[in-house]
Amino acid sequence: MSERTDRVEVAERAARAGASVADEQFRRGIAVETKGGKTDVVTEADRTAQRRVIGTVRESFPDDAFVGEEEDELKVIPEEGPAWVIDPIDGTNNYVRDVRLFATSVAAVFDGEPVAAANVLPAMDDAYTSDADGTYRDGERVTVSDVSDPERAVVAPTIWWSFDRRDEYAAACSEIVHRFADMRRFGSAQVTLSMVADGSLDGTITNVECNPWDTVAGVHMVRRAGGTVTDLEGDRWTHDSRGLVVSNGRIHDEVLAAARAVDDVRDRAGGDGP
Template sequence: MTLHDLAGVAERAARAGGAVLLDHRDKVLEVTLKDARVDVSSSADLAAQEAVVAAIRAERPDDLVLGEEDAPDTSEPVAGLCWWVDPLDGTRAFIDGFPWFATAVSATLDGDPVAAAVHDPLRDELYAAVGGGGATCNGVPLQVSPASRAAEVVVCVQAQSADPAVIAEFARLMRAMLTVSGGVRFPGAPALVMAHLAAGHLGGYVERDMAPWDVAGGRLLIEEAGGRVTDFAGQVRDGSVRHDIVASCGGAVHDELVAATGMRFEEG
């Protein structure tokens, strides 16, 4: 099976998850907290993951499939081919009826993202990428923003935690990005954010401690659309391991955003 074949599997699986999400929009959901008050899951997440995994296994029965709702350990690299599933990217938005959510499916091969699909079912937009084969939305090629300075782009800075230390770090990063960029947003749904960055609608995205199901596919979309994705030190990381993320349209913009992650501020 070629990388293009894997991308086809990812696209069909992402559409299967998106269909389930549309079906659950008007249903009463069972909601579960993963922390004190912020990180949530729902019966829609579980149903969508079941549909995505079933779609992958129908074509790739022997492959390793890891989904967010199974909470797998992502501290060590995964060798070989692995599928990563975020069945409902933007759970909080989905629960509240805010139209900003998607299903994200990606595959890594020895830690390198090689196939990706992010399906926004409300807009029927399928963002897809294959290693070395470009990135598209509904078949139309994607290209990152041509901006040459961070001051010209909007950056997403995000966090999802009730932990005071995580909140404090988020506030520091938010201040740093406000200092160098043309604006900051916090929409949630990181895979969908990265898809829109690949499409040139955003110029940057910064977040701590992100899992592969959130960002591996988005990384491939952005790289295939001409952008860059690294950690806070500017290094490309193994895509099967949880790590900090700086994603951008590339060039000097990326260098400025990486530098800004190190900013510290005196109170007062």
């Protein structure tokens, strides 16, 4: 068994371990704190789940680096060597509102590129995994949708636009509802990306700078499921790109046009933030 195969198995095992922590506290009245803003929430379950994920990975890879949303882990993916990118509860705002759409996300990367990923949604009883060859939901291989007509496509805005960037948020919603059949918003980037990978959604967009723990695992899943992921210029997305444009590949030009139109709103406002 190769080391990279090992990392696929460890990613899933670690994500399941963290998800079990989140699930144990879900709908149990857990205390909620705020971090950088009114909607930037965290719970003790986030911290405990991250520790559980890290502890599980370290049983097999004790010397690897960790990039994680909570506590003192790295916040940027190292350019060289192995690392693990962790979001203990992606969708914490859903979690604290008793909404089932949240995930524990774990991705293994080498030299900044993902090689394995797992998104476990414990309240939905779903587990998404991805290796070098494909993406799987509950052990069954999945692929992106075959929708090629934008007027049949369902697309989601994702990530979060701060209160001083709500014109861009509104533009994202407007672009989607005018270009595509319908819009969804799920409150968890990793859940959203998983749903593009399994064909439940046809695309997702944002023009903000994304955190690696919100994106890397799901991006790997979409790509291994046959989808396309670019930045706002249409170039291959990397963990340090601004913006995230994701589709089944067949409608990517239209999804990219929508994302660029959102960014035009930012440019007209003189935006130079992330």
